[in-house]
Amino acid sequence: MQIYSEEHDIFRDTFRKFVAKEVTPFVPQWEEYRAVPRELWMKMGEYGFLCPWLPEKYGGLELGFEYSVIINEELIRGDGFGVGVPLHSDVAVPYISTYGNDAVKERWLSGCASGEVITAIGLTEPNTGSDLAAIRTRAVRDGDSYVINGQKTFITNGYFADLIVVAVKTSPEAGHRGISLILVDKETPGFSRGRKLEKMGYHMQDTAELFFEDCRVPATNLLGEENKGFKYMMEKLQRERLEVCIKCQVNAEEALREGLEYAKTREAFGRPIGNFQNTAFVLAEMATDVKLGRVFLDKLIADHIQGKDIVQEVSMAKYWLGEMVNRVAYQAVQIHGGYGYMEEYRICRIFRDVRALSIFAGTSEIMKLIVSRNLGLNPK
Numbered sequence: 467m468q469i470y471s472e473e474h475d476i477f478r479d480t481f482r483k484f485v486a487k488e489v490t491p492f493v494p495q496w497e498e499y500r501a502v503p504r505e506l507w508m509k510m511g512e513y514g515f516l517c518p519w520l521p522e523k524y525g526g527l528e529l530g531f532e533y534s535v536i537i538n539e540e541l542i543r544g545d546g547f548g549v550g551v552p553l554h555s556d557v558a559v560p561y562i563s564t565y566g567n568d569a570v571k572e573r574w575l576s577g578c579a580s581g582e583v584i585t586a587i588g589l590t591e592p593n594t595g596s597d598l599a600a601i602r603t604r605a606v607r608d609g610d611s612y613v614i615n616g617q618k619t620f621i622t623n624g625y626f627a628d629l630i631v632v633a634v635k636t637s638p639e640a641g642h643r644g645i646s647l648i649l650v651d652k653e654t655p656g657f658s659r660g661r662k663l664e665k666m667g668y669h670m671q672d673t674a675e676l677f678f679e680d681c682r683v684p685a686t687n688l689l690g691e692e693n694k695g696f697k698y699m700m701e702k703l704q705r706e707r708l709e710v711c712i713k714c715q716v717n718a719e720e721a722l723r724e725g726l727e728y729a730k731t732r733e734a735f736g737r738p739i740g741n742f743q744n745t746a747f748v749l750a751e752m753a754t755d756v757k758l759g760r761v762f763l764d765k766l767i768a769d770h771i772q773g774k775d776i777v778q779e780v781s782m783a784k785y786w787l788g789e790m791v792n793r794v795a796y797q798a799v800q801i802h803g804g805y806g807y808m809e810e811y812r813i814c815r816i817f818r819d820v821r822a823l824s825i826f827a828g829t830s831e832i833m834k835l836i837v838s839r840n841l842g843l844n845p846k
C-alpha cells in the first residue's frame with residue numbers, strides 16, 4: 467500500500483522546515499536544560515502540528531495517522547528525539563478522546579491541540595514497570611470524587627505536564643481487572659512531582675517522578691469504566707509501540723547516514739576507511755538491517771491505518787527494531803573511532819539516546835513474551 471500522497475510530501479516539507487528553524491538549532495541548549503520549552507509546544511500548536519488527527523471542534527485538523535508518522539519521523543531527523551510531542555499527540559491524548567466523557571473532552575482537548583495543555587501517561591511505578599497488574603497506586607471512590615495515593619516514576623513529559631493519564635488500582639484484589647485510568651490535573655492538591663530525572667541520554671526530555679497524596683479528583687475524570695483500564699491500555703499500546711518503532715527506525719537510518727558519511731571522508735593508511743573491506747561489510751550489514759526495518763515498519767503503518775490488528779507484528783517489530791537500532795548505532799560509533807565518543811559528534815548523542823528504545827513502552831523481553839504467547843507457548 468502506498469502510504470504517502472503529494473499532500474503528505476508537502477506537509478513533510480513544511481514540517482521539516484519548521485524543525486530546521488525551531489528545533490535543531492536549540493538542541494544543545496535544551497539538552498542542557500533537560501527539557502523543551504513550552505514555547506515550542508505553543509508554536510507547534512499554532513501550526514497544527516499537535517494532535518493533527520483531532521476533530522476540528524477541538525482544534526484539530528482531522529488528519530490521518532500518516533501525518534503523526536511524518537511529525538515523529540521529522541522530529542528525529544532534525545535531532546528532536548526528546549521532544550515529547552509524539553507521546554502527547556499519539557499516546558496520551560488518544561486515551562482522553564476515546565474514553566473521556568463529553569465534559570472532559572470539552573475541558574481539555576482544544577488545549578491539547580493548541581499547546582496550552584501538555585499531557586503525560588503514568589503507568590510505571592518504582593516497584594513495577596513490566597508487570598502492570600502489580601501497580602500499587604490506589605484510587606478510592608469517595609462520594610463524587612476519587613482519592614488517589616501512590617507514586618509513578620520515569621514519566622515522559624512528567625515535569626511539565628498539565629494533565630496526566632494515571633493508571634490506578636480501584637479494586638486491588640482483582641489484579642489486572644482492578645485497574646482504572648484517571649485524569650489528574652496538575653493543579654490538584656495532593657499532586658506533586660520530583661526533580662527531572664538524570665538519564666543516560668534522551669536529555670532534552672523532562673522525565674520525572676509523580677506523587678499522589680490524598681489527591682482528590684472528580685469522579686468524572688475517570689476514563690471509560692471503572693476497572694477497565696488494563697483493557698484500554700492493551701487497546702492503545704499497539705499505537706504506542708508503533709510510535710516507538712518509528713523512533714527506532716529513523717534513528718537507525720540517521721546512525722547509518724552518519725557512519726556512511728564518515729567512512730567516505732575519514733582516511734587511514736592512505737585511503738578512506740570505507741574502502742577497508744571490514745568497514746564496507748559492516749556498513750553493508752547496517753544498511754541491510756535498516757532496509758529490513760523500513761519495509762517491516764511501513765507495512766505495519768499501512769496495516770494500522772487500515773485498522774488491522776497488528777498486536778503480534780508490532781510486538782515483533784518493537785523488539786527487533788529496538789535491538790537493531792542499538793546494533794546500528796554501536797557500529798556507527800565504532801566507525802567514527804574516538805570521534806564517535808565525543809559529544810560534538812551527532813552519533814554520540816544518537817548512541818546514548820537509542821538505548822532507551824528497547825526498554826520503554828515494553829522491554830524487548832516483554833515483547834518476546836507477547837510474541838511467544840501468540841505462538842501458543844506459555845513461557846514463565
Ligand SMILES: Cc1cc2nc3c(=O)[nH]c(=O)nc-3n(C[C@H](O)[C@H](O)[C@H](O)COP(=O)(O)OP(=O)(O)OC[C@H]3O[C@@H](n4cnc5c(N)ncnc54)[C@H](O)[C@@H]3O)c2cc1C
Pocket residue numbers: 586587588589590593594595596597619620621622623665668673822825826827828829830831832835846
Ligand atoms: C526514558 C524512559 C521514559 C519512560 N517513559 C515512561 C512513561 O512516559 N510512562 C510510563 O508509565 N513509563 C515510562 N517509562 C518506564 C518504562 O516503560 C519501564 O521502565 C519499562 O516498562 C520496564 O519496567 P521497569 O523499569 O520496572 O523494569 P522491570 O519490569 O523491573 O524489568 C527489569 C528487567 O526484567 C525483565 N523482565 C521483567 N519481567 C520479565 C518477564 N516476565 N520475562 C522476562 N523478562 C522480564 C525486563 O525485560 C527487564 O530487562 C520510561 C522509561 C524510560 C527509561
